[in-house]
Amino acid sequence: MVDATTKKTATPRQKAGRKTSPDAASPAKASPEKASPQNPDEATAAAPKTAAGLAPARTAADRETAARQTAVEKSVDRELARTEPAAPADEPRVDVEALGRQLLGRWADIRISAREVAGRPEMQSVPGLSMAEHRERVLGQLKLLVDNGQVHRAFPVSVGGQEDHGGNIAGFEELVVADPSLQIKSGVQWGLFGAAVMHLGTQSHHERYLPAIMSLEVPGAFAMTETGHGSDVASIATTATYDPQAQEFVLDTPFRGAWKDYLGNAALHGKAAVVFAQLVTQGVNHGVHAFYVPIRDADGVFLPGIGGEDDGLKGGLNGIDNGRLHFRGVRIPRTDLLNRYGDVAEDGTYSSPIASPGRRFFTMLGTLVQGRVSLDGSAVAASKVALQIAITYGSQRRQFTAASDTDEEVLLDYQRHQRRLFPLLATTYAASFAHERFLVKFDEVFSGKADTDDDRQDLETLAAALKPLSTWHALDTLQEAREACGGAGFLAENRLTGLRADLDVYVTFEGDNNVLLQLVSKRLLTDFSKKFAKADTGALARYVVEQAADRAYHGTGLRSLAQTVKDFGSTARSVEHLREPGVQRELLTDRVETMIADAAAKLRPASKLSKKDAAALFNSQQNELIEAARAHGELLQWEAFTEALDEVADPPTKRVLTWVRDLFGLGLVEKHLAWYLVHGRLSPQRAQAVSAYIDRLIARLRPHALDLVDAFGYRQEHLRAAIASGAEAERQSEAREHQRAQRESGTAPVDEKTLRAAKR
Incomplete structure (x- = not known):
């Protein structure tokens, strides 16, 4: 297998001259590339490839350009040191290299080879072609x-x-x-x-x-x-x-x-x-x-x-x-x-x-399910590219002097900017881990290792559940990334608009997303009915009693009341409860099972109706069933993320990824808070704690945001976006140097507002 560190050129942060920040990796695990961004081997790797894949000889002009670039990188390095918050000494640090290897999955060597091909200029799109x-x-x-x-x-x-x-x-x-x-x-x-x-x-x-x-x-x-x-x-x-x-x-x-x-x-x-x-x-x-x-x-x-x-x-x-x-x-x-x-x-x-x-x-x-498998994976890849561009740019772009008389604030330090991008980052991680499980399942079926009728049905259901989620997510991510990058995000050279246009139809071909989710809901209903197909009278009676008790416990507010009493006077207790993986799993699972059980109960008379009336009855439950199918797919993603955490060997990395997993899981709960409140699954206090804890998670993840996108492994030849190349950091550094020089020389004009304030 080819190691994940081979065949790489500089990441956008390395291209910008970024030194390894304290939160990038532990000293024992920092990669040589990060420790020395200008090492000769990396410079050679970053050189453009010929059609044969060989780097051309360096000319005098190349050396002059490299010298200028080194000067720029020193300037940019100073700017990045100011814009990237260092994690406190007791904070966990992400092992970017190890996390990157995990994200590459079982077929890491093939992915690396494919990325090398995708990074060649002759394989890439050219803006402006007819x-x-x-x-x-x-x-x-x-x-x-x-x-x-x-x-x-x-x-x-x-x-x-x-x-x-x-x-x-x-x-x-x-x-x-x-x-x-x-x-x-x-x-x-x-x-x-x-x-x-x-x-x-x-x-x-x-x-x-x-x-x-x-x-x-x-x-x-x-x-x-x-x-x-x-x-x-x-x-x-x-x-x-x-x-x-x-x-x-x-x-x-x-x-x-x-x-x-x-x-x-x-x-x-x-x-x-x-x-x-x-x-x-x-x-x-x-x-x-x-x-x-x-x-x-x-x-x-x-x-x-x-x-x-x-x-x-x-x-x-x-x-x-x-x-x-x-x-x-x-x-x-x-x-x-x-x-x-x-x-x-x-x-x-x-x-x-x-x-x-x-x-x-x-x-x-x-037998043709592979189209859905590949669209799921490519949509996840596009989301990674979009977030790497937007988060890199957001960590360098400055706007407004909110906390200083001289220094503007980095966009990614604003809570709203974090709220826009970090939940999408968490979902992308969940979708990536889920896709890897999906791909392994696909390979087992088509290689014959696990190719029973049940295996194929499971694969088809998995495809119908995950392809809609990842393709919708890709469009949402590309659009939010575009907006988060402002006017620069609208320029074709920064790729976000082009990728958004190209991926638009991914939600339609290989199965319209809403139609696919109906296939999932049909499978969920079938599985639900199988539970009772061979049940004896006693089992059915117990189920009826359990359902009645469940409705009494949730529907009358008893569960909500119990939560309120337990958490009374302590938001911390509410948060502690929500952090538990078992609680998150229960909340996500409960929503799927309840929606399917409710729909099944409403559809039970269909077998005794005419074809026309039965169709009308099913149509009346269509939206609810699609929502249940979507919730099922999201649960699969959460489960995949949780399983992936067990494979993380580095404790600090695992801690950060656990925050990301919690952000994904609780983000789903927050999105459907109305459902959880209406159905008595959460007390008002715990519902409030969901959003409060998400805000805390987002603040915790801020120092690790760049490491989390760097772990995706896409480098400058893959991103091909000027705003993710370090150019913005260079501009910011130039502006700050100009302003500093003015202040030191005493030639800076006095701001009118300062004069007025002095006269008061």
Whole structure:
């Protein structure tokens, strides 16, 4: 495994000339890089790479530039020493290097390799390109990924792959820091188009089609979504009707709403597509199946019967050629049905190893879950980048002389600025640890280590729970980071607006977030009902009594009263209670279980109603069920964070991370305080203590904020944001030096307000 300290260039703080502050790491664990920001090895590592990955020789101009930079760094170093609060001697200190290794997870070496690739200029987005230029640049970058061996990990060994499913996703999601268009277009090619052939096809399809897909000889599209149907895949209207005389399938899009839409690679580059269509043979519709369909010739011209359109300029991801496809009597060989889960014999007889059409459909879709896995991880990565930019800038930017006649205050010292960013930082840590567990689960299922029906259902539920949370969180984080950076955050050079635009659609593709959470709520209801499916009369009676007692205890205020009596006159006792992991777990779990139990009780009559009335009843509970599913996902994140704390060997780091975990958990409670009060789970005094303790946690985390974002491991070549490069610290240092010189020379003008005050 490659160590986490290899292949690194300077962090934004090191680029700014920052010395290791007392709160960065204990002396015994401080990294050599931090102890010597200007060491020659690091300077070499920070040099720009050539296409071959080698640093060019230093010229005289380079040496002159380096000398100027050293002078700047000394100035910046003085400024950073003023802006970064030193932790008191008895405060814990974060071991940034060890925490960074933990965050890299099981596939650390692959992540480091992918970050090295993502840090190369030739792999990154270039502001100001036209849509056409951006598309061609991204296509060229895909070829570089092939040349660098970055895309074949998940494919079968028989065709040159490595069958490393977890490592494949880990490397793929890091590409978001280079250019989200690159990440998503590569995902279309190898994670959707190629993965569909791999998972839905059989050995003959692998041998015939995967080598050309892997090498990019055949760029392809994943043609599932239609203009008329997106989330409701089972109702797509494209048909594939079997002709036994010719032993061919005939593909048709019978009306405009059946056109395949929003497809990456469809507008320009795609030569083939995996097309999802209703399989009809012998007059029977056997539901949605997948077919390998060539769509263009070697010159890029549509084949007979196939047409399409360019989706044009989008709100983001304009390096991807999204487009539409339609089919009129397009014939393909019978053997181009991807027949792992359903096949048609020469005479038209249909067969499947899965008898139930519904189960067959969901099994087929379940094999394509990796898209949701990778979006979860890439959204977390984007959140890390945004916070590293915003917190770095906030630690250097100064505004208002609130506490001094001469020195302006650092933005990150303002409580409101901390309140804006630190809860997002805590959620990002929770999402990162949850994603690592998610990725391990995915790898176990797809490697066959743990691949039962229950394992696959658990994985699909996990994907449906976490992908919505992380993608919504990424948008919230990017927007808050943009606002926290003021006008500078709105400049394209600082990347926040571009990332926000590109990640916008992450909440929609691979499953609309609200639809995915409905899948989670369905699973929660199913699990709830299973508890009573085999229960005897005594067990049911006990449950009824327990529910009645629960309602009496909470609904009549007895629990709230008990808390008030216990905590009477002492906010400290309220806070001490809330700090306990068991209490946080109980509060988060209780909310999920109560919401599901309440919804289940209200839905119980549905089995006796007409289809129309049952649908109306379910619709009346839809919002509550989605909220319960979201709360379930948040509980999973909290549990993952708590488990990750057990893996932290360094006690001071563990203490700081425990504060971060508490901020995440109690932040969820604070967000839903009304629910906890209405349902009698918290007394008013404890409810007040939640916000009070959060304010204390945020103040405690202030000295560690930069270490916590530095542990993400993204360096200047990944961030590529001027405001996170040390430039702001340089400007602040220049201004302070100017003001100091004026004061010392006696040439500084007297402020009018000072004169007026002296006359009073």
